[in-house]
Amino acid sequence: MKLAHFDNVELENVDIEGAQNTKIRWLIAQKDGAPNFAMRMFEVKKDGHTPYHSHDWEHEIFVLEGEGTLVLQNDEKPFKQWDIMYIDPNMMHRFKNTGEGLLRFLCIIPHESNYKTERKNTEETLNPFASGIANNC
Numbered sequence: 001m002k003l004a005h006f007d008n009v010e011l012e013n014v015d016i017e018g019a020q021n022t023k024i025r026w027l028i029a030q031k032d033g034a035p036n037f038a039m040r041m042f043e044v045k046k047d048g049h050t051p052y053h054s055h056d057w058e059h060e061i062f063v064l065e066g067e068g069t070l071v072l073q074n075d076e077k078p079f080k081q082w083d084i085m086y087i088d089p090n091m092m093h094r095f096k097n098t099g100e101g102l103l104r105f106l107c108i109i110p111h112e113s114n115y116k117t118e119r120k121n122t123e124e125t126l127n128p129f130a131s132g133i134a135n136n137c
Contacts, residue, residue, distance in 0.1 A: 001033075002028060002032045002033075006025060006027060006041060009025045009026065009027055009041075010025065010026075011023050011024075011025050011043065012025070012026075014042075014050065014051075016051050017051060018049075018050075018051030018052055018053070018094075019048075019049070019050055019051045020047070020048045020049050021044060021045035021046070021047065021048025021049075021097075022042060022043070022044045022045075022048050022049065022050055023042070023043045023044075024040050024041070024042055024043075025040065025041040025043070026038060026039075026040055027039045027040060027041055027106075029111075030111055034111075035111075036110060036111060037108055037109065037110055037111065038108070038110075038111060039106060039107075039108050040106070040107045040108075041064075041104060041105070041106055041107075042095070042103075042104065042105050042107060043102060043103070043104050044066075044068070044095065044096075044097040044102070044104075045097065045102060045103075046097055046099065046100060046101065046102075047097065048096075048097050048103075049071075049094055049095060049097065050094050050095045050096075051094065052071065052092060052093070052094040053092070053093070053094070054090050054091055054092045054093065055089070055090070056089050056090060057089050057109060057110050058086060058087060058088060058089050059085070059086070059087040059093070059107055059108075059109065060084075060085075060086060060107070060108045060109075061084065061085040061086075061087070061095075061105050061106065061107050062083075062084050062105060062106045063079055063080065063081055063082060063083045063084070063085075063103075063104075063105045064081065064104045064105055064106060065081055065101070065102060065103065065104040065105075066081060066097060066099045066101055066102055066103035066104060067079065067081065067097075067098060067099035067103065068080075068095055068096050068097045068098050068099065068103045069095075069096045069098050070085060070087075070093060070094075070095060070096075071093065071094040071095075071096055072091065072092065072093055073091070073092045078098070
């Protein structure tokens with residue numbers, strides 16, 4: 001069980017190639033005892049964006065603040081506060097802040113360890129936001 005204010009969760013830089021002015025908070029993760037999913041909050045400053053990438057699982061997104069564009073392989077879709085998004089597995093995507101203020105959104109994903117178990121024969125890092133010790137996920 002965990003009960004905390006989001007401000008008490010560490011805000012970390014997203015230091016991945018292709019990311020710009022983006023930070024992440026691991027609100028709920030394996031370190032908290034969550035067995036299946038992680039809930040992250042991304043904070044993207046004006047003119048910032050996440051890396052353009054894909055992976056084997058879906059994204060489930062809820063926009064808390066700001067506005068932006070979902071960049072897809074052959075399309076761009078604008079979004080704003082309170083919008084929800086579902087992004088299919090293996091779909092190339094990027095979240096770009098196109099507003100004047102902060103873009104803040106929640107993103108729920110399965111734990112990488114659960115995905116590696118299902119894939120059995122791979123050791124590659126599947127989730128560019130979930131690898132390593134720093135994020136404890």
